[in-house]
Amino acid sequence: xxxxxxxxxxxxxxxxxxxxxxxxxxxxxxxxxxxxxxxxxxxxxxxxxxxxxxxxxxxxxxxxxxxxxxxxxxxxxxxxxxxxxxxxxxxxxxxxxxxxxxxxxxxxxxxxxxxxxxxxxxxxxxxxxxxxxxxxxxxxxxxxxxxxxxxxxxxxxxxxxxxxxxxxxxxxxxxxxxxxxxxxxxxxxxxxxxxxxxxxxxxxxxxxxxxx
Amino acid sequence: xxxxxxxxxxxxxxxxxxxxxxxxxxxxxxxxxxxxxxxxxxxxxxxxxxxxxxxxxxxxxxxxxxxxxxxxxxxxxxxxxxxxxxxxxxxxxxxxxxxxxxxxxxxxxxxxxxxxxxxxxxxxxxxxxxxxxxxxxxxxxx
Numbered sequence: 102x103x104x105x106x107x108x109x110x111x112x113x114x115x116x117x118x119x120x121x122x123x124x125x126x127x128x129x130x131x132x133x134x135x136x137x138x139x140x141x142x143x144x145x146x147x148x149x150x151x152x153x154x155x156x157x158x159x160x161x162x163x164x165x166x167x168x169x170x171x172x173x174x175x176x177x178x179x180x181x182x183x184x185x186x187x188x189x190x191x192x193x194x195x196x197x198x199x200x201x202x203x204x205x206x207x208x209x210x211x212x213x214x215x216x217x218x219x220x221x222x223x224x225x226x227x228x229x230x231x232x233x234x235x236x237x238x239x240x241x242x243x244x245x246x247x248x249x250x251x252x253x254x255x256x257x258x259x260x261x262x263x264x265x266x267x268x269x270x271x272x273x274x275x276x277x278x279x280x281x282x283x284x285x286x287x288x289x290x291x292x293x294x295x296x297x298x299x300x301x302x303x304x305x306x307x308x309x310x311x312x313x
Numbered sequence: 314x315x316x317x318x319x320x321x322x323x324x325x326x327x328x329x330x331x332x333x334x335x336x337x338x339x340x341x342x343x344x345x346x347x348x349x350x351x352x353x354x355x356x357x358x359x360x361x362x363x364x365x366x367x368x369x370x371x372x373x374x375x376x377x378x379x380x381x382x383x384x385x386x387x388x389x390x391x392x393x394x395x396x397x398x399x400x401x402x403x404x405x406x407x408x409x410x411x412x413x414x415x416x417x418x419x420x421x422x423x424x425x426x427x428x429x430x431x432x433x434x435x436x437x438x439x440x441x442x443x444x445x446x447x448x449x450x451x452x453x454x455x
């Protein structure tokens with residue numbers, strides 16, 4: 102008997118609400134995932150305001166340096182590769198959780214941390230270099246918008262790195278418990294969402310800025 | 314059909330429903346009997362597509378492949394394609410009936426993002442074009 106036959110025999114879902122066979126509220130994992138997804142979307146809406154500010158102010162350099170003069174695309178390419186690979190290894194850590202293989206999990210999470218930390222270090226080096234050469238956030242409206250947008254993403258990645266270490270510690274101390282697995286699911290969603298924002302960021306800020 | 318047979322059939326129905334009709338949230342990888350091999354295949358495909366799109370984005374502005382004024386549009390299209398790849402292969406957003414809430418929330422988020430960014434650029438470009446330059450206003454007040 103297939104699921105389709107069951108649906109035909111019970112068209113009004115008397116024996117089960119939509120999406121789960123036994124009726125009643127959805128499993129906690131579904132509710133937690135949905136709630137965290139709403140949070141991520143609101144975070145993305147907040148970023149869209151910073152993106153809008155940057156798009157409006159990108160040309161207002163007040164006689165200071167423009168993006169084309171400041172941006173080092175080779176540096177940005179390395180940052181992009183680090184973050185994309187870290188997203189991949191975060192997915193591998195999720196698969197290790199599925200298979201309940203703690204050694205794979207620690208290796209994948211460590212690689213994710215190293216890649217994320219190198220992203221942050223490259224970004225910090227870029228910021229320090231820009232401020233030292235007189236292109237700090239107070240120089241022009243363009244640079245204010247640049248440091249706000251890119252710095253906000255950098256802060257998110259830093260928070261993600263702290264969360265990553267917390268998850269490793271929790272799996273170490275408490276094992277693959279249901280509540281810990283839900284926290285890990287939220288962490289992996291957060292980390293993947295940061296990579297999505299970075300895609301918009303390297304396109305709008307760096308690639309469009311350098312070709313402007 | 315005897316009572317025991319009926320119960321047995323019902324349990325099998327429930328099992329079928331659980332397998333085919335269950336909710337999955339974005340990133341829900343370890344649900345039930347998830348297969349690590351197919352999960353890995355999804356991430357590898359996602360990584361490959363994202364890498365190709367990233368390389369295309371970085372490579373495109375340096376070439377004559379696209380008419381120069383069209384380069385920004387091409388870059389934005391590549392970025393949106395890559396975000397789609399991330400959503401499908403990394404965040405596991407689907408259009409299946411089990412994922413309607415997540416997809417609807419995403420659609421609403423996209424609506425707000427488009428309104429905020431598109432509206433700001435539109436209004437500010439309009440003001441930029443129609444307002445008097447600041448020094449002209451200063452001269453009028455003098």
